[in-house]
Amino acid sequence: MTPASRTKEFFTLIENEELSKVKEENNLVYYSYKGVMFPYIKCISCSSFIGDQRGGNKTRHMKKVCMKGSDNVLPDFTEDITKLCLDTGCSFNFLTSDDFKSFVTGIVKKCRSYVDPDKITFPSAHIIKNKITEEYGNVINDIGAKIRPKILNGEANLVIDFGKYFHDYLSAFIVTIDDENATPKLRIFPFAFKSTTATKTSENKFGLSEKEILSMTLVSDGAKNLEKAANLYFGGCEHFSNERLKCSCHLIQKISERVMDPLKSLRTSFDSNELLLLKECSDCLDKAAHLAHVVHNRKNSLALPRLPHLYVATRWQSAVRCGRDIIQLIPSLVTAADSKVNSLALKLYHEDLATLTTVVSILEKFEPLLLLFEKSSSTIHLFLPKMNALLKHFENLELTSTNESITQVLAKSARIHLTHYLDKSISSIHAAATFLYPKTKRMMKLDKNYRDMAMDTIKTMLNELEPISPTTVSGDDLDYLDDYADPQPVDEIDQYLQDFVSPTELDDPILYWAKNSSRYPNMSRVARKVFSIISSESVCERSFSIVKKIVTSDRSSLKPQTVEKLMIIFFYRHELL
Template identity: 25%
Template sequence: MSTKSSETDKSTPQSQPSEQVSIVQAFASVTPYEKGSKRHKEITDAITNHICKDMVPAYIVSKDGFRRLIQTLDKRYQLPSRTHFTRVAIPEMYEKCKAGVEYELKKVKFYATTTDMWSSRTMEPYMSLTVHYIDDNYEIKSRCLQTAYFPENHTGENIAQGLKEALASWGLCEDQQVSITTDNGSNIVKAVTLNNWTRLQCFGHRLHLAIENAIKDERISRANGLCKKIVGHFSHSWKKKMMLAEAQEELQLPQHALITSCPTRWGSMQQMIDRVLEQQKALSQVLSADRKTRHLVPQWQDTDVLESVSKALGPLQEFTDALSSENYISVSYVKPVLHLLNTKILAVKDEDTDLTKTIKSKILNYINKHYEDETTQELLDIATFLDPRFKTNYTDEDKLPNIKARVMSDMDMSSHKDTYEPGSSTSRENPDIDLPPPGKKARKSLGSFFKTTSAMPAALQLEEAIASELNSYLLSPSIDSEEDPLKWWRLHQINFPRMSRVAQKYLCIPATSSPSERVFSTGGNVVTCHRSCLKPEMVDMLVFLAKNL
């Protein structure tokens, strides 16, 4: 056996000789790509996408570390200059992305919008506009159309004209706009009124104003001011932070940092109060140890006030976060949420303190008062009616006939629009329909002898079909509140062809103006202290690409 194996080893070569590289291959491996080649364009596009999507400064292409990275990945690629990216690559990508968005919008039958005003780090004013719609596959889509430089005075008239021009520049018809969601700024409200558009007030902004109104109390102001001083004291002293961490470990409290309150976000105030209450023992231990900070130790009166505020506002935080999303339906949630606030979340309980009861009552009275508008109520009722999770559950009985009539009217308009729309199956202009040649009489089929003509006019037939479709929808079982209504409509559009189109029309409306605020957050990441000299046109391009790529 040993002899045989040794012979085998001898016959087996220890190493295979490497294949010799030809001179042509050797030169090709180091020859730079031609600038017009496919590979060069692919890498350049990928770098441009990285700059725009990840909001990276264009000067990164001139940094040694980035250039070394590219050289390591592909030695044949020669990185273009920064000027090439800012003047050629980014504008080309913008035009290409813009063309894709325009193509999408041409197929949109109905849409909703959100808008807001913003000033950059360099105090340059901008106006954002986002569009929201439901496509033929029943998926909700959002597109940022512009972050336009707006140097004019922010009057209602100027904003109204600016919004009209923005829609026209994208080829969007105003008649197809179902609603526009904005905050409650007087100039924005006036602009929408001048344009004669339907407006939905931002739920998050309205709730913020309701809470601001409810906490106008000297006791709350004192306790809230004390929290801010405590947070500020620990934020500016690394020694106090270390002492707080030691106290947390000693008292077996969570190793959580304190939270700073933001004046324009009531939720941050609520989080700050909750964190101070959570860390109260550790904070008192650290502050009491220093004679200069003993006045910051919360007294029992302050603790009672903070607990009362936390108990009243705590449950509201989740509703604001849920209604601010643009990835799922939110407008049909507003009526159910208002009902829940009145009957459960903000309902006064026996165990509530007097301050908690006062806060709850003030918030409810403010919100109910500002949602009494008939136009707003009708819009919310229709959206809730078209949501298969809720239907008529949150609509008043006396308003139900009017809502049904409005939905049936929209169904009728949708039917007529499809009938006379060029290219539709019932249109005379459809080239796919085979018409008999002129001069020849069409031969009758056997089935035509058994065909009977209906005595009912076509208008009455359509009216009956619409009423039947509406009743069938109401009789169908409601789906679970956790399910996606758009998936339900996608599956049942065959059974409810007219109502499904009406659902596409109304369910695209966002309940808050958060999409426009997110655009400004993106703008803040673009116009940084290192890029404060960006031209407004470049800011618009970069924000557009960051949101739409």
């Protein structure tokens, strides 16, 4: 049998799943065929196939043929092509096409001019899919081994969101603190990217029970999505045993959106003139969005330094960015050669520019917080103090602005809607996180009810733990006498409050509590539970941007189960922090 025909036979048997791997030994892979040892073995180094019989051919290959790169020793592209599929979203059809094979063959021939193209064997779509399934199984096992102990210890949390891309999908991630590399850090693991038309029960692919999944704190963008997920997979919201947090970014977007479009239940807080002013502000921002859209449509006839942001209906802050860009570009737009752009820009410049400038100056106050909380990092301790500071800003602006001015009315609306949404959204977890961050532990600028909420939450969580005694280290030689004294109970909360906090103290609360775990063995365990919660489900939203890269339009016919495999593998290989 020639090396080329041997290669093709080998791949045919592998594709038909007729060969079973028996062992790896001395850089060689041995197989069985229908329960009998297969007469050929595979060299791991060069992927060639050699006869498994006596006569020294294995030794000759390892010492001479393999090292010299003989023309019958060809690379196996299966692993590389599978990786390309997983990392780029190339379709199975493309990776098995003649064009792709010709491209790879050309590269191989340039590197090894003696290669016979007919001897190169490419993996079929079936083999690539099998390799992906194998990789998916490995990834699931790795993730399960890492998240199961965390979930059982109450140190993992679930983040979910829904989105549509050819199908309706639930995107879900597990967030926990990873200690693998000595320095603890927040780690996000993919949990599901599941079609809503698939099974209606929670999956057990990670070896978790439904009760264990439901024990986690859940972060979602609102009650509707939470209810949808609960009904699809868990039989209703009432089964979630832990606290549920609203996504901070979604909340900020909603508040800023309502500044110019008050909730019906809050419209009675405004008189008719104030409502008219808010409507005028909303119309002004709409005009800026329309102008930006026209500019994009006619960009080829315009000589602009850059294009303005476009307003996206589902991303309210995009309207603010759009308005800010129009203000900055207005000198170029009013002199534009395009008559329609020129006309719209001149009208906005003379009639609405002052109002637009005021609107943007008010609404852009939300933007830094949006950028802060959309990070997939530990920021939950900042939510309460940052939002409280923003509320105080608008309260002060309302008091110091000219009566019935646009600035005063916008500040009033921002103050009313901030108060309304925060009263409904601030949770005991937010309060506890603020207390557990050393620089805000006294919560001096916050209402007393938040301090009480934090203390009650911390004490409840401490009572649920099996207590551990703190260890102390001292340089005083007389401390050995303490061994003979009655042990004094240590109140970790009091000690924590009394400790001086240096201005240079660690900003990362996860690192702070890891560093001080011996002094506060019980509170540090509570802190791990709290700081394993992220503020928003932005990681889920990013997953719907990534799916467009992995599942391109020519792969739209992929089964939802295959899409989930591709997405879970991609997210695990490319951490989304």
